[in-house]
Amino acid sequence: MTLTHLFDVETLPVGPWRNGGGDTREIACEGSAGPDGGSADFGWRASIATIAADGPFSPFPGVDRTITLLAGEGVHLIADGAGTAGAAALDHRLDHPAVPFAFSGDHALRARLLGDGGPVLVLNIMTRRGRWTADVRRVDAPVPLPAGHAGVLYLLSGRGTNTGPGPALRPGRGRWWTSGAADHAAPLEPGSVALWADIRPV
Known part of the structure; x- marks a missing residue:
């Protein structure tokens, strides 16, 4: 994971x-x-x-x-x-x-x-x-984290599920990672809205 x-x-x-x-x-x-x-x-x-x-x-x-x-x-x-x-x-x-x-x-x-x-x-x-390129988008559902990509998720509204150490996400909080896994999804509860920056190597 x-x-x-x-x-x-x-x-x-x-x-x-x-x-x-x-x-x-x-x-x-x-x-x-x-x-x-x-x-x-x-x-x-x-x-x-x-x-x-x-x-x-x-x-x-x-x-x-x-x-x-x-x-x-x-x-x-x-x-x-x-x-x-x-x-x-x-x-x-x-x-x-x-x-x-x-x-x-x-x-x-x-x-x-x-x-x-x-x-x-x-x-x-x-x-x-x-060396790197980024695609930033507004998301309202869990999104797959592509293998080998870095990324940032910033919660705008709603809540995020707690998939790691520390408290669950709320607006003004987020998570970042240095590599992704194809079977893992960004931690968003239904109805939540976030900004997702998919950062991938060139």
Whole structure:
């Protein structure tokens, strides 16, 4: 059986962004992330980020990213195409909860908070291009964990079954794993809704 690791967003260590625009709670990292996840050593990284103010997003050359709104009114992400590796322009409003948005970390992004400008909370999945790739989706039923894949499950509503050490899942908690097993399923009770990041080697 796959060994999964429990996390709770309320107890994850909090690290401030270097530009003061938010903070990050790291869930898991394959390799070494370094400050703000900026090291070239990580293969994949999962975190919960708070975007607290308008301002720049640090570019991550060679990294693919997927972010999903968890709480708050949303954020407008803009890039003029001046990022690394000839990244094209980008203009996206992340304002629908639990709808993943994938983009290249090569972008030099600016973020503008929507609505009253209050902070937003997002799930952030980053994968090193050419080594790992991720598919993030909203799920409402148990899903098989493919053999050899890593992953993250974050519960949005309902409950999760307890398939490992520690308490059962509730909203704001989740599990992550470094490898999957074809006969094992993500621990969701009927009627529950979660975000599942299937992270697989290239």
